Amino acid sequence: MTHLRLDSLTKHFGDVKAVNGIDLAVDDGEFLVFVGPSGCGKSTTLRMLAGLESITDGTLSIGGTVVNDHPPDERDVAMVFQNYALYPHMTAAENMTFGLDSGLFDRSNHDEAVAEVAETLGITDLLDRKPKELSGGERQRVAIGRALLREPEVFLLDEPLSNLDAKLRVEMRTELLELHRTLRTTTVYVTHDQTEAMTLGDRVAVLNDGRIEQVDPPQRLYDYPETRFVAEFIGTPAMNVLPVEIRDRGDALVVEREGFELALPDADGNDVPTGGAVGSSGTFGVRPEDVSIVSGRARDAPAIEAEVNVTEPLGDALLVHCTLGGAELKVKAEPRSAVEPGETVALAFDEERLHLFDDDGNAVYHSSHPPDDDRGDSNPHEPVEATGSQ
Numbered sequence: 001m002t003h004l005r006l007d008s009l010t011k012h013f014g015d016v017k018a019v020n021g022i023d024l025a026v027d028d029g030e031f032l033v034f035v036g037p038s039g040c041g042k043s044t045t046l047r048m049l050a051g052l053e054s055i056t057d058g059t060l061s062i063g064g065t066v067v068n069d070h071p072p073d074e075r076d077v078a079m080v081f082q083n084y085a086l087y088p089h090m091t092a093a094e095n096m097t098f099g100l101d102s103g104l105f106d107r108s109n110h111d112e113a114v115a116e117v118a119e120t121l122g123i124t125d126l127l128d129r130k131p132k133e134l135s136g137g138e139r140q141r142v143a144i145g146r147a148l149l150r151e152p153e154v155f156l157l158d159e160p161l162s163n164l165d166a167k168l169r170v171e172m173r174t175e176l177l178e179l180h181r182t183l184r185t186t187t188v189y190v191t192h193d194q195t196e197a198m199t200l201g202d203r204v205a206v207l208n209d210g211r212i213e214q215v216d217p218p219q220r221l222y223d224y225p226e227t228r229f230v231a232e233f234i235g236t237p238a239m240n241v242l243p244v245e246i247r248d249r250g251d252a253l254v255v256e257r258e259g260f261e262l263a264l265p266d267a268d269g270n271d272v273p274t275g276g277a278v279g280s281s282g283t284f285g286v287r288p289e290d291v292s293i294v295s296g297r298a299r300d301a302p303a304i305e306a307e308v309n310v311t312e313p314l315g316d317a318l319l320v321h322c323t324l325g326g327a328e329l330k331v332k333a334e335p336r337s338a339v340e341p342g343e344t345v346a347l348a349f350d351e352e353r354l355h356l357f358d359d360d361g362n363a364v365y366h367s368s369h370p371p372d373d374d375r376g377d378s379n380p381h382e383p384v385e386a387t388g389s390q
Contacts, residue, residue, distance in 0.1 A: 028135025
């Protein structure tokens with residue numbers, strides 16, 4: 001059942017289009033995350049859902065009812081803000097129950113409700129404290145508790161963890177996941193942190209310049225980006241992208257640039273660019289973990305040679321920055337790899353993790369199909385052929 005529906009939702013501030021025609025359906029009980037860079041329109045969209053910003057154009061439906069003109073208190077939503085929005089002169093319990101006496105909420109026993117929510121959030125011992133006596137994580141729990149007491153149809157969270165330190169952010173992410181699995185309340189969460197987005201979301205919507213670039217479950221978003229923007233924004237370190245020329249070698253399509261050429265695996269039914277794409281330019285993409293350094297006997301096989309510029313020990317991996325045909329290529333190698341700056345290394349690509357984007361930034365090729373793609377993957381890919389330019 002669709003619980004939230006955005007149809008061509010638009011917001012203008014004067015001549016600036018902050019949100020530019022968003023179409024989106026959020027299912028009942030789903031945890032949807034908006035992620036994107038600053039200024040992409042994600043918080044503005046959330047504020048329109050809450051009724052804190054007017055809608056310039058399009059329609060917003062909650063539970064099947066169009067609510068464009070409904071004030072916030074008639075939308076049955078609860079919002080958790082980045083800065084907690086707690087009253088400094090009130091205790092945690094008073095902050096949580098503020099507004100429940102207005103007649104808008106059916107709560108006959110506030111004390112019992114507060115005790116129940118406080119136990120769920122682990123803040124029972126903090127109810128008599130004021131915000132200045134609480135840590136950042138404790139304040140955020142109080143703010144979430146206030147939202148829970150309203151028993152809303154929809155939770156809206158605007159970067160609620162951004163003011164917390166790294167360790168506490170991880171702990172709170174886990175708590176939010178557990179809370180959602182218990183309550184199953186429809187939730188829309190805004191963040192600029194892709195790790196939060198990938199960890200929390202049943203689906204993730206990537207926004208850019210007021211538009212949605214892609215909406216998908218986290219792993220599909222990572223493995224099959226529909227645009228170059230998504231490919232570079234999702235993932236740390238970002239996907240390698242190299243400008244290339246596309247040509248037809250007769251037995252395979254090849255992407256090439258100074259320093260290398262690469263035959264694209266031919267998967268039956270795949271969107272391999274043909275016809276007008278041959279002889280044109282595009283962008284080749286491969287993630288750092290899908291590039292490997294070839295050593296020993298394996299170096300006798302066709303491989304690409306690149307020069308090492310910098311190495312970054314990450315503990316669980318060694319990030320190697322290479323130069324390939326005048327462009328940077330990052331490789332996520334084994335953590336104790338014996339690689340030094342100035343060295344020339346041989347590289348190979350994972351044949352099932354290659355991507356190609358056209359000049360407009362749209363994906364035109366992935367070397368493997370999504371698992372649920374009904375075209376299937378019964379035709380195995382041919383091995384990738386990678387050779388250094390002659």
